[in-house]
Amino acid sequence: MSEREQGVVRRRVFYIPGYDPFHPRRYRELYRKESAAQAQISGYEIGLKPKQGKGPYGWHVSADIDGAHVESEIEVLYWADMVKSSMNMGIASTYKVLAQTAWIYIGSGALWRLMKLRKGPVIAALYPVGFLLVQALLAWLAAYVIAQGVQAFLSGWVGVLLGWLLGGVAAYGILDFFRRKDNKFFAYYLMHDYAYSARTRGANPPELEARMQEFVQRIAEALRSDVDEVLVIGHSSGAHIGVSVLADLLRQRAEQEAGPELSFLTLGQVVPMVSFLPEAWRLRADLAYMAQQEQVFWVDVTAPGDGCAFALCDPVSVSGVATEAKLHPLVFSAAFTQSLSQERWAELRWRFFRLHFQYLCAFDAPKDYDYFQITAGPMTLARRYKGRAASKSRIEKPVNRFVSTAP
Structure with missing residues (x-):
């Protein structure tokens, strides 16, 4: 496959963890173990190397998938401190x-x-x-x-x-x-x-706002680099942080500015836990903005089997800030019960916290969701899911009492 045909030869990935006190090496080792398992199941090659270039926490991935070679640099946006x-x-x-x-x-x-x-x-x-x-x-x-x-x-x-x-x-x-x-x-x-x-009634604490601006600068720097895609991933609480980080980035960036394709993937999101709070004006405004913008393709993946996430709840619509101009996100299920073998599902179904991280792990019988093809494969997020229908069972009914986007 030629570089023109495959779309992505080089990629930068920024992973925003949820509320997690652990060092980023935990995610590196999880990626190493689970990517090897998925590669063996799905028939491709993938390997990790130490991080290249600037940035404190991350790793480098080399993959051969569908006849294409891809180099991806993955960085964890750190807020565990x-x-x-x-x-x-x-x-x-x-x-x-x-x-x-x-x-x-x-x-x-x-x-x-x-x-x-x-x-x-x-x-x-x-x-x-x-x-x-x-x-x-x-x-x-x-x-x-x-x-x-x-x-x-x-x-x-x-x-x-x-x-x-x-x-x-x-x-x-x-x-x-x-x-x-x-x-x-x-x-x-x-x-x-x-x-x-909750202690700030849905507003971001000042120290988190300051760190989020550092995230904006890290991603902006990557958008000036020689890569084909910059992919931002927010898991659990990291999903709503990612929404606000990208909203800030896009407001600061010229609409038609040349550069890599910018993509956004949210996994196991718990956005309503924050957006339903009285003073989550900032988040609700950012959700409304990200739903209407045309520069970033946004995919939201959850699964009913994950009891810790708001599975198939469109985070924009249920928060009450969707308008007729809404374009994003594409909401669909990782379908744990179908993409895991019966034996594996029986082993994991009562391990609620482990299932909340299944999005980052290997599947025995993956459908169209494969974390490692998304982060290390030859297609951009938009190309991978072009024409993909949203899950019919998604929840879009607005039930939020607080829908204002400003004090």
């Missing part, structure tokens, strides 16, 4: 943000409207609230039982004081045990995730 900082809370602070977050989602009516879309991500949002309250209940019961036991042996104020002192120590021990084991329960992690946007 902010995630770590936002998670740096003690037990008491976590219960404080639990109350604040619950109040914002319930008091604003956002929670009830989110439930009209998909139950899965709402249950995922309620899980940390429920489990943290269970932990608190167990701690209180332990404290109560110990206090009563001590008072049965020691009467008077000495028994009361000593009993509740020992009970308090036991209660703290129980709460601290669950906090230290949160890598198995994910209650603290998820609570901090939902609290991150």
Whole structure:
């Protein structure tokens, strides 16, 4: 296949993670492992090398797919330091943000409207609230039982004081045990995730806005380089960050400015968790803008099997900012139940957090979604999905109470 026929010979990829405190090397190793598995299944060759050129976190991919050789540079747009900082809370602070977050989602009516879309991500949002309250209940019961036991042996104020002192120590021990084991329960992690946007009622924290402008500059620099496609990928919470980053980039960029083709892929998005909040004016305005612009082809891929995402919910339409001029995104399903073998699906179906990352992994029987062909193959995103119909079961009904795009 000639360079002219294949469309992409060189590509830059920018991956925006969700609310994830881990170092980008985790994504590099995931890509290495899963790309090798997909290549073996699908019959192509793909390999990783150390990152070339500027930029702190990433890797280089060489692939031979469908008779074409493609070189792709993948960079992780880093904001894990902010995630770590936002998670740096003690037990008491976590219960404080639990109350604040619950109040914002319930008091604003956002929670009830989110439930009209998909139950899965709402249950995922309620899980940390429920489990943290269970932990608190167990701690209180332990404290109560110990206090009563001590008072049965020691009467008077000495028994009361000593009993509740020992009970308090036991209660703290129980709460601290669950906090230290949160890598198995994910209650603290998820609570901090939902609290991150809720604490500003949907507005971006100033430190995130500053980092997003750095992302804009990184992508703008790539658009001045000698590549054929610049592909921006937003996963989970990274999807709504990507929407705003690209909206800012396009507003700053001349419409007909020459350069590589710019593409946008959102995976496992949870946009409504933010866009349904009262002060998410910035995000709603950016969603409306990205839906109407003609410079970037935007594809949104989710799957009903992913209980942590708003599967097949058009993020623009359900947020209530779609107009007759809407062009994007193309919404379709990764169809986990069809593109994974029965054995693999049975193994993964109850591993909810692992399924939320399946978009970045190999499929036993891939349909027209293949993460590695998209990021390392010879076609641009627009060419790959040209004429592809949106999923018929997508949800487009606007249910958001807050639809304003400015204060």
